[in-house]
Structure formats: structure tokens, C-alpha cells
Amino acid sequence: MKGELKELKLTVNGKPYQFKVKPNTLLVDLLRQELKLTGTKVGCLDSACGACTVNIDGKAVRSCSVLALQADGRKVTTIEGVADGDKLHPIQQAMVDHGAIECGYCTPGMVMSAKALLDENPNPTRQEVREAIQGNLCADEGYVKYIEAIEIAAREMRGGH
Amino acid sequence: MIADFEYFAPRTVKEALSLLAKYKEEAKIICGGQSMLVVMKQRLLTPEYLIDIKGISSLDYIKYDEKQGLRIGALTIHRAIERSPVIQEHFGVLSEMEGNLATIQTRNWGTIGGNLCHGDPAGDPAPVFIALGAKLKLAGSGGERTVDMEEFSRDYLEVALEPDEMLTEIQVPTPPPHTGTAYEKLMVMKGDMGIAGAAVSISLSGKDSLCKDARIALSNCSSIPVRAKKAEKELIGKTIDESLLAKAGEIASKEAAPPSDVHGSAEYRRELIKVFVRRVGQLALERAKKA
16 A cells, blocks of 8 residues: 555664664654664755765665665764764764864764774775765855865874874 | 655566556656656646656666677666776766766766666767667567667657656677767856766777767757767868867757756757867777877
């Protein structure tokens, strides 16, 4: 039947969940409205801005452009799952320390794109950093500080060298 | 928001085909949905039944051998094509093209088959596959068939799939010796849909370096990715130089029927075709000489 609820099992920030969702539910709506994980932002809802970026099985993906049901059986990480308790992730810490955050709306998406990059490639070139956040628009045009902060975080995560 | 639909997630091609056979025109296949969810949000597309094939893992592969050429499963994500060592070595133009296709987030979820079946004339893979002489394998309730990539696009967002058919594989032949292929498009920002673009493949004869074969395909210059056959003819059998490529560009510009839209007028696109056929042709030629 049209609109019939479907079962969905996925892991979000390390915790397993089970839902019944309408098939037209977007992943971003499941995260924000069902799980109240509102750190993931909605900018354009049109796959253009990258504010809703999360990691699915470790890869940066736009949660406004994935049906919730398509995340069935997968591991989703949102900005809420990045820090270790009260201790910020090195990417977050570097962005704070380096003054990369302006209005902050694009920041969760920036962090998730950067995390997917550094988890896979601990020593990226500047070009690779730029490409990793190419799909994350910052209305304040604060790209340079973000790029530098990601490089600082990468160094920190490699143990300072 | 997206209109309601009934959702299926088959795990095999066979299951998907039986759902297609049952629901036909009322059904629509979704893979990564990176283009399709956009038009569903706009309610330009409101399928009764949505068949989500993203989970059919048997269609996610990249295989290569010299004799058979390259075979890419329809559900291979763009990012896998971009980063595949075998594609980088033997079909570098595909990896380059993917590097400028939208953003990493889109390439991490969107599939090559979904892109081709969306049938957007501004899409990047189709013109490159046309230049490479690729074929598409389609599966349907009556069995399998292959079509040339250049025959697949029918009109704006329309492709030559019957209601009970799905794309399963892209087949790219190993190019003849001394062949070079390139693709470029005009972007305002990296990753943009091209305002216009050209893919050019040039094969040279080994001994006298005359042009043995040429294929030129244009993106966003018609309602489909279009092949500029008259421009190709201008090159074949001759020694290619800048002025000959410029002439081919002039011809290609007349062959296309570019749209006028917010990104550029038809006149502007005609000028771009001249520039891109010459520029991309030059790059293809250099590559052919080194190949």
C-alpha cells in the first residue's frame, strides 16, 4: 500500500535503532525529527549546500538526498557522535581554536566531511582537503580557516607530525 | 515534500525485474537517488511504486581485461570509478570526468547507472561513454539486450528503457592503439553541471599519424548528449592540427541545437562548442600521440 510504514534497522552514533517509517522519509528528517539529533542542519534540502552531511559507513553523504530506508543495515554517524563525551574531536577542537567557525551553520557538515577524509587519509594534501569540503558551502566564505583547521587537526591526529 | 509511494527493496536483478514487469509504467527504479530525489521533491516525478535497487550488490563491480575491455556494474558509485586504479590506468578520462562530477558526497552515494538512466543532457558520463564507444547492457523480462550509449538517450530526461527493463552494465571496449580521449566542460564552480562541454576521442594510424577515427560528443548542447558526426568526418583521414580542430569546432557548433537558459544563451553555447571541441580535441590528440 502507498505510504505504508516500513521497518528500518540502522546504527546511529554506535547505537542500534529500529523504526517504522513512511518510505518517503528522508534520512535527515529521521535524524532530526525522530532522534532529535538536530546538530545535522538543513540548508537547501536540495543537495546543493552540504549542511546535512553525515557519514554513512564512514563516507560523507548528504542526508537530505538519501531516503531513510536506504540507510537500512548501515552505520550512520552524525555530528553528535563525533566528540568523545565532553572532549571535542581534534577536528572540532582545531576549528574552535583556529577561529574557523563563523555563524556555525555549515560547521557540522564541514566536520563530517573532514572526518570522512581524515579517517581514510590521515595525511591529505591541501588539494585533497579542499576537495573534501568542496561540497560544503559556507555563506560567510570562511573556507581558508576551515582548510587550515583541518590540516591542524590532521597533524594532531597523527601525533603532532 | 515527496509524494507517497509504495516501496520495494529487491536484493537481486530477478526480483527487481519481476516487480518492474508487474507495475510497469507506474513503477520507477531508484539507485542512489542523487538526481531522482530532487525531481521527486519538486513533484515532477510521483511514482506509485518505487523499486530501490541500491542494495543489489551483484551490480557493483569494475572488471577489466584487455580483450573484453572495461565492464562497470550499473550500481557502481561514482567515487569508485574515480578512484579505481584499473580505470585510472586504462581509461583515465573516466576518472577525470568523475573528479568534476558534483561533489564527493554525491559521488559517494550516486551510481553510474542512475546517472545514465536519469538522461540529463548536461550529465558528464554519457558524452564520455559515447566518445569511448560504450554499450549498455539492459535486462528485461524478455531477456537481455545491448544498446550503443549514443542510442540510449531519447529526449530530455528520457532514455531508451522499456517499462520492464533496467540497466545492468556499461561496457567500454579497449580503444585501438594510438588513441587519446579527453573531456572538459565549462564550470562556474568545480563540480557544476557543465554549461557546455565536449568529449573527444582521436585514434591515429601508427605509421603516418593520420587520424584514423574520431568521436566527438557534446554535453548540454541539445536535449540529449549529442554526437557531432559531421565534425568527426572533418578530422578522419587527415593530419590533425589546431586549425583543423577549429574547423571541426565550427562544424560541431552548427550540428548542435543548444538550449537557451539562465546559464547561457544558445549563441553563447555555440561559441563554447567551438572552444571546447578545439581545446579538448588538442588534449585528445596529445594523448593519442603518447598512447
